[in-house]
Amino acid sequence: MSDMKPHSSPLSALLLLLLLALCRIGTAQAGDPVAEGLAQIKAAPMDQLEASIQQFATIQDARVPKLLQALLDGRLLYQKADGRIVTGDSADDGYAIADALSGEKLGTAGRFDVKKINLNNALRATLRQLIGRLELNSTDAHVRLKAVEAMSLAPDPETLALLLARLGQEQDPKVLSAIRLALALADLNSPDKAHRLKAIATLRTEVGADVVNHLNALLEKNEAGEYLEPDSDVRHTAEAALTEIKARLQLYSGVETVFFGLSLGAVLVLAAIGLAITFGVMGIINMAHGELMMLGAYTTYVVQQLMPNHLELSLFVAIPAAFLISALVGIAIERGIIRFLYGRPLETLLATFGVSLFLQQAVRSIFSPLNRSVSTPAWMSGSVQINDALSLTLNRFYILLFCLLVFALLLQILKRTRLGLEVRAVAQNRAMAKAMGIPTERVDAMTFGLGSGIAGVAGVALSQLTNVGPNLGQSYIVDSFMVVVFGGVGNLWGTLVAGFSLGVANKFLEPYAGAVLAKILVLVFIIIFIQKRPRGLFPQKGRAAEA
Amino acid sequence: MTFPLLQNDKSGQIVLAAVALITVFVPLFNLLLPESSPLHFSTYTVSLLGKYLTYALLALAMDLVWGYCGILSLGHGAFFALGGYAMGMYLMRQIGDRGVYGNPVLPDFMVFLNWPELPWYWQGFDQFWFALLMIVLAPGILAFVFGWLAFRSRVTGVYLSIITQALTYALLLAFFRNEMGFGGNNGLTDFKDILGFNLQSSGTRAALFAATGSSVILAYLACRYVVDSKLGRVVTAIRDQEARVRFLGYKVEMFKLWIFVFSAVLAGIAGALYVPQVGIINPSEFSPLASLEIVVWVAVGGRSTLYGAIVGAILVNYGKTVFTAILPEVWLFALGAIFVLVTLFLPDGLVGLWQRRKEEAA
Numbered sequence: 001m002s003d004m005k006p007h008s009s010p011l012s013a014l015l016l017l018l019l020l021a022l023c024r025i026g027t028a029q030a031g032d033p034v035a036e037g038l039a040q041i042k043a044a045p046m047d048q049l050e051a052s053i054q055q056f057a058t059i060q061d062a063r064v065p066k067l068l069q070a071l072l073d074g075r076l077l078y079q080k081a082d083g084r085i086v087t088g089d090s091a092d093d094g095y096a097i098a099d100a101l102s103g104e105k106l107g108t109a110g111r112f113d114v115k116k117i118n119l120n121n122a123l124r125a126t127l128r129q130l131i132g133r134l135e136l137n138s139t140d141a142h143v144r145l146k147a148v149e150a151m152s153l154a155p156d157p158e159t160l161a162l163l164l165a166r167l168g169q170e171q172d173p174k175v176l177s178a179i180r181l182a183l184a185l186a187d188l189n190s191p192d193k194a195h196r197l198k199a200i201a202t203l204r205t206e207v208g209a210d211v212v213n214h215l216n217a218l219l220e221k222n223e224a225g226e227y228l229e230p231d232s233d234v235r236h237t238a239e240a241a242l243t244e245i246k247a248r249l250q251l252y253s254g255v256e257t258v259f260f261g262l263s264l265g266a267v268l269v270l271a272a273i274g275l276a277i278t279f280g281v282m283g284i285i286n287m288a289h290g291e292l293m294m295l296g297a298y299t300t301y302v303v304q305q306l307m308p309n310h311l312e313l314s315l316f317v318a319i320p321a322a323f324l325i326s327a328l329v330g331i332a333i334e335r336g337i338i339r340f341l342y343g344r345p346l347e348t349l350l351a352t353f354g355v356s357l358f359l360q361q362a363v364r365s366i367f368s369p370l371n372r373s374v375s376t377p378a379w380m381s382g383s384v385q386i387n388d389a390l391s392l393t394l395n396r397f398y399i400l401l402f403c404l405l406v407f408a409l410l411l412q413i414l415k416r417t418r419l420g421l422e423v424r425a426v427a428q429n430r431a432m433a434k435a436m437g438i439p440t441e442r443v444d445a446m447t448f449g450l451g452s453g454i455a456g457v458a459g460v461a462l463s464q465l466t467n468v469g470p471n472l473g474q475s476y477i478v479d480s481f482m483v484v485v486f487g488g489v490g491n492l493w494g495t496l497v498a499g500f501s502l503g504v505a506n507k508f509l510e511p512y513a514g515a516v517l518a519k520i521l522v523l524v525f526i527i528i529f530i531q532k533r534p535r536g537l538f539p540q541k542g543r544a545a546e547a
Numbered sequence: 548m549t550f551p552l553l554q555n556d557k558s559g560q561i562v563l564a565a566v567a568l569i570t571v572f573v574p575l576f577n578l579l580l581p582e583s584s585p586l587h588f589s590t591y592t593v594s595l596l597g598k599y600l601t602y603a604l605l606a607l608a609m610d611l612v613w614g615y616c617g618i619l620s621l622g623h624g625a626f627f628a629l630g631g632y633a634m635g636m637y638l639m640r641q642i643g644d645r646g647v648y649g650n651p652v653l654p655d656f657m658v659f660l661n662w663p664e665l666p667w668y669w670q671g672f673d674q675f676w677f678a679l680l681m682i683v684l685a686p687g688i689l690a691f692v693f694g695w696l697a698f699r700s701r702v703t704g705v706y707l708s709i710i711t712q713a714l715t716y717a718l719l720l721a722f723f724r725n726e727m728g729f730g731g732n733n734g735l736t737d738f739k740d741i742l743g744f745n746l747q748s749s750g751t752r753a754a755l756f757a758a759t760g761s762s763v764i765l766a767y768l769a770c771r772y773v774v775d776s777k778l779g780r781v782v783t784a785i786r787d788q789e790a791r792v793r794f795l796g797y798k799v800e801m802f803k804l805w806i807f808v809f810s811a812v813l814a815g816i817a818g819a820l821y822v823p824q825v826g827i828i829n830p831s832e833f834s835p836l837a838s839l840e841i842v843v844w845v846a847v848g849g850r851s852t853l854y855g856a857i858v859g860a861i862l863v864n865y866g867k868t869v870f871t872a873i874l875p876e877v878w879l880f881a882l883g884a885i886f887v888l889v890t891l892f893l894p895d896g897l898v899g900l901w902q903r904r905k906e907e908a909a
Contacts, residue, residue, distance in 0.1 A: 071891035156640050285705055340891055345621045345705045347890045350846060353839055354886020478716045478835060481709045523717040527710050528691075531700040 033059050038067065038085050039289055042117060048128060049119075060091045064358055065134040067100060072127040077114040088114060093531055134160055141172040148175060152182030160186050177276050180205060185214055204241035207248055210387040215242050221318040257507050263396035265503025266403035267465065268526040269496055270458035271476045272483035273407060276495040277451035282444065284338055285349035288356035289480060290473025291363075292330060292452045296322035296459020297468040298363060299370045312377045315460065322456035329359075330452020334445050343442075356473065364470045371467035379466065399461050406457060407496055409490065410431075413450070414492070423447045427490070482526050488536030498537055552771055558898065562854035563767055566603075569596065570760025574753030590749045594824050595758040595868065599861045602822040604763050606844045606860035607770055607853060608813035611819075614851030615774050616806050617786035622693075622711035623814050624838035626686035630663065630815025631828040632722075633685050635735035636669060637678030638746075638823060644741050649907035655732045655737070666728045682819040685813050690811030691804065698800035698807075703789070706731050712835050734829025741823050752824070759820045763857065763861060766813055770853050773809065782806050842884065846889050849896025858898060 037056035044052040053071075057064060070076045070087045075097065077088045086106060088095030094110045119127070135147035144186050148166075151159045155315040170176045180202060187199035203211050218229040229235050271293060278286045286292075299322040304314045333355055341347045376395060383393045415419035422443045425433040434440045462472065483502060487494030502522055509518035533539070553560050573588050573596060577832055582586040588596075599850075605627050607743040612618040640717020644651040652665055671677040693714060725731035744751040773779050781802050785794045793799045822828045831837065863885070870878040893900055 036765050142712065285708075337887060337891065347894075349619070349705070349708065350839075350842060351887050351890040354883040354890070356883070357879045358883035361876065363882065364879075365876060414733065474836075478712060481573045482713060485706060485709055516724055523713050523720075527713055527717075528696065530702055530706065530710050531696045532701055534702045534706060 025332060028358055032101065034061050034063055038100060040084070042072070042085060042149070042377075045241060046118075046120070050123060053126065053130065054124065057134060061239050065131055065138070067132050068127055068134070070100070071117060071119070072124060072131065074116055076117050076120075077109075078117065079109065079114050083114065085336070085340070086114065108186060121437055129158055129162070132159055136162060136166050141175055144170075144175045145178055146174065146183055148178040148440070152185060154183065156527075180236025181208075181211070185210070188214055188218065189486040193231050193234060196231070197237055200234065200237045200241050204244050207245060207252065208386075210382075212242065212245060214384030215245070241252055252387070256392070257392055257511075260396070261507035262500055263400050263503070264399040265500035265509060266396075267462065267500030268398075268479055268483050269501055270403050270406065270461050271455075271482040272487075272495050272499055273410060273492065274451040274454035274458065275480045276484050276487070276492055277410075277423075277454070279481075280446055280490040280495070281423060281494075282451075283427075284342075284344060284448070285345050285352065286333075286338075286448075286451070287349055287353035287450075287477065288359060289352075289455050290477035291356045291359035292326045292455035292473070293459035293462060293469075293476060294363060294470065294473040295326050295329060295359065296456030297374070297463040298459075299325050299456065300375050300460045300463040301367075301468050304374060312379065315377060315380075315464075318460050318463075319457055322460045323453040324456075326459070327453030330455075331445050331449040332507040333452070334448035338448065339441065339444065352372055356477075360470045360473070367468055367470075371469035371510065374463040374468055376464055395464055399464065402461055405491070407453065410450075410454065411492060417494075419443070419446055419450075423450075484536075485530060486526050486536055488538035491536070491538045494536055496536035552768060552775070553630055554772065556854075558852070558902075559767070559854045563764060566600070566760055566763055566767075566857065570757055570764065573755050573760075573791060574671060577749060578753050590752050593749075593752050595757050596815050597752070597759050597824040598821065599758070600759040600763050601817045601824065602841075602844065603857040603860040603866050604759070604820070604847070605764055605814050605841055606856035607763070607766050607781075608810040608817065608842045610809045610814070610850055610853055610856035611770050611773070612847045613808055613845060614853075614856070615779065615786060616782045618803065619708045619842065620806060620807075620810075621708050621835060621838045621842070622715040623810070623836070623841050624832055625715040626814035627721065627818040627821070627841075628718070628722075628810040628828065628830075628832035629685040629689060630682045630818030631822045632818075633672075633678055633681040633815070634819035634822045635738075635828040636672040636681075636729075637675060638738040639735050639741055640669075640673040641741065642737065646737070647738055649889060654735070656725075656733065657728070660725060662728070671726065678760045680817075683816050686811040686815030688806055690808045692853060694716075694804045694807040698803045700764055701800075704897075712838070715833050715838050719830055719835075722830035722833055723818035730829070732830065734827060735822075736827040736829075738823065738826060745848065746823055746826070755820070755824050759778075759824070762816060762820060766816075767853060767857070770813075771804070774853070777803070778802065823891060840882070840903070843886055843889070845896075847885060848897030849894075852896075852898050855896050855898035859896060862897070 022129050034056075037052070037059055038149050040052045041049065041056055053068075057068065067087075075087050075089065076085065077097065078085045079097075086097040087100050087101040088097045088109065090096075094108050095114060097106045097109045097114065097524075098104060099106060132147055132151055135143050136151075138144050138147070145167075148163065151163060152265075160183065163182055167179050167183070169175070171177060176448060184199040184202040187195045188203075190196055190199070203215065215238045217243075219235060222228055227235060229238070274292070275286065275289050278284050278289065294530055300315070300318040303318040303321055304311060307314050307317065309420065333352065337351050337355065338348055341351060345351070359536050372531055379394045380398055383391045384397070385391045422433070423446075425436070425438055426443050426447075433443075459472075462468075462476070466472065482497045484495055486502065487496070487498030504524075506518050506522050509521055512518075513521060530536075553563070576584075576586050576592060577588045577593050582589075605623065608626075609620070609623050612620055612623075623688065639654045642654070646655040646658070648655055650658045652663060656777065657665070674679070676819060693711075721727055722729055723732055724732075729735065738746055740746060741751065741755075744754070746752075774783070781792065781797055785797075785799055785802060789799060818828075834869070844860040844863045845856045846859070846861050849855030849858065866881065867878060870881055889896065895902070
């Protein structure tokens with residue numbers, strides 16, 4: 001009903017009203033089969049209770065499995081006064097009760113105001129069967145999956161028979177594989193050797209921890225030193241399957257490390273790519289680059305403060321806003337300071353470092369020195385479970401995607417727009433470009449603005465990963481320079497490759513060396529690498545390289 | 548003042564004379580004059596001035612490589628800190644069993660971390676001569692290895708600056724680790740004695756101050772000697788036209804390496820003098836910001852003048868003390884503004900401004 005369109009015809013609206021009214025009457029009617037069934041269960045003497053329950057379970061109604069579960073849990077009661085059937089949860093001195101049919105809350109009842117519908121053990125077993133069967137036949141695939149998982153925990157012949165029966169009708173692939181897994185796990189205990197071998201053959205494609213445990217159990221010895229599994233063929237197959245599974249688990253953990261590395265690399269690339277333009281293309285050492293990222297992160301924070309009811313959308317507002325603010329600040333820095341220092345890179349380093357201190361303190365004065373937390377929209381949090389052994393966090397995935405998007409966009413700007421053409425011309429030969437009528441001063445400002453704006457956009461991404469604080473820029477500036485220098489100055493592709501490879505290398509070193517040592521090792525590696533290739537991975541060639 | 552060395556260095560003579568005056572009189576006034584006297588220097592002031600002088604020494608080292616050889620090292624803080632840690636380790640061992648845990652061998656932080664015994668690289672630091680050796684060797688060897696790698700493969704200019712920054716950043720991360728055995732985040736502190744003299748006593752403070760002042764004077768003379776020598780002239784030529792010097796047949800990398808190592812050793816000595824006067828050494832000395840501040844001192848004073856470095860270091864740090872006491876939140880604004888204004892308007896620093904005045908007057 002929620003997708004009812006505002007401009008649907010009056011006729012359909014009328015029909016809807018009619019339907020609603022009918023529904024209301026339906027629940028209130030004495031002819032409700034669920035109500036009748038419950039009344040029967042309540043009234044039945046012990047010897048006919050099973051028949052009543054069996055019959056109740058055949059009613060096609062979503063409330064039935066829940067009520068059966070309540071019955072099984074001993075939560076199905078009736079009030080002594082009027083015989084109304086309720087569900088009750090233990091509360092102090094009695095029960096918090098609700099109408100069994102409508103779920104309407106009825107307050108609390110004293111311990112002696114209500115009576116439990118009693119069961120015996122045989123009935124409980126029957127109930128479990130019935131609930132399992134009902135849930136197994138639920139129309140909701142998620143409920144079915146849960147049912148299969150619950151049943152595979154304590155497999156008895158009846159549940160297995162149920163699962164086997166369901167196997168023939170099941171359509172959903174996830175539920176199907178869960179049923180197969182449950183059956184195979186149960187088959188490992190089968191007395192028939194062929195069954196066991198077949199089960200192992202099914203299990204060898206799995207990765208779950210329970211599968212590994214079950215297979216390991218086959219290889220264990222008892223106290224007398226005899227194998228629990230008598231057949232050596234089965235043992236060998238199990239061993240082979242385990243090796244296979246372990247290899248696959250290792251592969252998945254490798255994939256996961258690569259993914260983490262790539263996402264770390266994406267952060268590095270985002271942080272460095274603006275620098276690749278200002279440093280790589282223009283030859284300016286912008287030590288305030290980190291602070292421009294910080295401005296982007298704070299912009300995200302401010303945007304979220306301004307639109308507290310639209311957190312989901314705030315990022316989409318923050319990205320252009322951060323670009324604009326950082327770009328404007330960047331242009332101001334270029335016009336105010338850097339243009340007097342072209343051709344003196346060491347001086348630009350010092351002056352922009354002064355700017356970075358200034359910006360840090362400004363942010364500290366405006367927003368306080370404490371970290372600000374930026375909330376992550378719901379669509380960015382959580383993770384994707386690929387299988388039992390591999391799950392990827394969504395925010396890192398989006399940042400990876402975002403990084404590639406920004407990179408592609410930047411590449412297109414430099415390749416296909418007039419600004420890009422002019423930027424490349426000025427970078428290659430300033431004097432010649434000027435002679436050709438390119439307004440070099442304007443191009444300088446625009447280029448610096450572009451690089452700074454991208455730093456701001458990187459700041460938006462960073463705000464989703466770390467705390468936003470005045471020191472945010474400082475912690476990324478050394479890394480960013482490393483990435484640019486490692487990749488080769490003046491080469492955007494170099495920056496991309498360098499960022500990703502440093503990220504991945506870092507994540508692969510971490511398990512052996514720890515996070516800090518991994519970072520130190522990477523830094524030392526770059527220092528040594530620069531000795532071997534002073535111009536980075538992809539050095540510029542030709543005349544431009546000498547400039 | 549008839550040093551032949553300083554014959555053509557009038558400004559240097561003035562600055563050195565000033566340093567010599569305070570080196571002699573500040574400790575004397577501190578020890579001999581009663582506290583009521585207007586000329587009395589409190590022990591706090593002595594320590595503060597001593598700290599400035601160690602910074603002046605560090606700035607001298609920086610000016611030598613940046614001003615005369617064009618190597619903008621953003622890692623000189625690392626050499627300073629290494630010298631400081633070497634001294635700190637000696638002072639730590641001097642505490643003996645007077646630490647909080649009373650362990651005669653292990654420093655407090657090692658006891659706290661349940662270290663069974665002193666790590667091998669702490670051996671020998673109970674000897675003052677060994678500590679002195681390490682103060683020179685630790686920064687010297689690091690500078691030698693790093694410089695040898697960098698200069699041989701002709702890493703120059705901005706690239707060199709950035710990898711020196713990476714060097715100090717890597718050391719920062721390393722020294723923050725508790726497993727390193729240098730006190731982690733807290734560094735080394737709580738010192739008691741140096742050579743058996745109580746560090747808190749005015750006499751020891753005065754002696755340390757005099758030692759620092761003398762070191763600055765000696766280092767200045769040594770630097771002046773170096774830059775005036777043939778070696779210094781080659782180094783200056785490398786700064787101005789590296790390729791030509793190479794074509795003339797000089798081994799450019801050897802000259803650079805020599806000056807870089809010498810400068811690093813000076814920085815290490817400055818660190819060693821700094822630690823007993825300030826009473827602590829911690830990883831923040833390795834931060835890129837600390838190394839960049841050294842560059843500001845030199846830039847503000849005036850690069851490639853030597854005496855300008857001393858003036859800059861003392862003035863900027865005096866400004867820092869004043870600002871952080873009165874208006875702490877203004878200090879970074881001020882430092883940032885100094886960076887920008889000096890690079891834009893005072894390429895030769897304050898000393899350059901003064902000299903221009905003099906020339907205009909003449």
